[in-house]
Amino acid sequence: MTQTAVGLGASDGGSSLAAGRLVPEGVDTSHGVILYLDAIEVSFDGFKALNQLSLTLAPGELRCIIGPNGAGKTTMMDVITGKTRPDAGSAFFGQTIDLTRLSxxxxxxxGIGRKFQKPTVFEMLDVFTNIELALKAPRSVWASLRARLNGETRDRIDGLLAQIGLLDDRHVLAGTLSHGKxxxxxxxxxxxxxxxxxLLDEPVxxxxxxxxxxxxELFRSLAGKHTLMVVEHDMKFVGSIADQVTVLHExxxxxxxxxxxxxxxxRVIEVYLGR
Incomplete structure (x- = not known):
């Protein structure tokens, strides 16, 4: 894995400025890998949460991660999203984006999104406005105050609402939705x-x-267009969606x-599934 491209310096044609650093635009998956973890180690007060963890994901794959409590599933996602810095090892998004060097x-x-187990939405706003606020756009206070939705943006929001099954709830306050919605x-x-x-943590x-x-059904429709890593304990659900399953332990x-x-x-029966 070539370590390149992400760091301080002058901008070039293939990069954009984010928080004072260069983040390459687009993810190079020409080698057939979108996520590459190699020999990742993380310790907390002497406890080794990740121990030489190595894993790769292919573009468009739907991978389920299972394992007992304390296996390192959450810590692995923390490393991928920059919440935790590994003590050793490499973590790349595509061929060139070194995740260990980014905030x-x-x-x-x-291009990495994470959903935690407990949903976090703007409960006092309606469903449509929640999606509107999430759209990738300038987020300065001035830009937000001046922003006006055009027809294309409205169509995109409605398309997303239809995709997630909430088009009929577009004007419903998010706080009144069921847990699943x-x-x-x-x-x-x-x-x-x-x-x-x-990255989706126990979504069901x-x-x-x-x-x-x-x-x-939603996750199956997303696979191929996006790469999904799903941490889940519901084996029936895992069986209904997974291309491949990775079991973590210690x-x-x-x-x-x-x-x-x-x-x-x-080994999996012994440490996780039982007989």
Whole structure:
């Protein structure tokens, strides 16, 4: 993996300025990899949360991450999004974007979006306005005050609302939505930012069966257009969406492959699934 391109210096034709640094425009996936983690290590007060963790994702893949509590799933996502700096190892977005050298806002600008387990929406605003505020656009106070929606922007928002199944709820206050619909709204807010990689933490926790099924349909529709990494404990849901499953244990990859393959792995049965 060539380490290039992200750092301080004068702008060139292929970069844009973000928070005083250069973030390359576009993600180079010419080698067939959009996320590359190699020998990542993270320790907290002597506890090794990630231990030589190595993992790659292909563009457009839908990968599910499973494993027992404390396996390192959240810490891995923290490293990818810049919340936690690894003690050792490499983390690249595409071929050239070194995630270990960027801040959280810079990583979001580069094209990585993250959704936490608990939905975070603007509850006193309607659904349409939540998506409007999330759109990728200048966010200075002056720009926000002067902004006027044009027809193209309205169409885009309606398209996103239709995609997440909330078009009929466009004028409903977000705070009155069901838990599942709030989850979909936050996913729509992420999609408004045009991410290439989406990190989703237990997205169907607390959902009804119908909401879970609708979420599976949504994720399947997003795969290919976006790359998805989904951390989840619901094995039925995992089986309905995953291209490939990675099992983490003690901060490293224990097993990888189809759900059927990892479910048959004796090590996975022992440490996570049980008999």
């Amino acid at each position: 959280e806002p810079e990583i979001a600008t580069a 709030k989850q979909w709204l936050e996913i729509g807010m992420l999609l408004a930012q045009d991410p290439q990689l989406l 926790a607390g959902m009804t069966d119908a909401e879970t099924e609708r979420t599976a 901060g490293r990859v224990l097993a990888e492959g189809s759900l059927a393959k990892v479910q048959a792995d004796e």
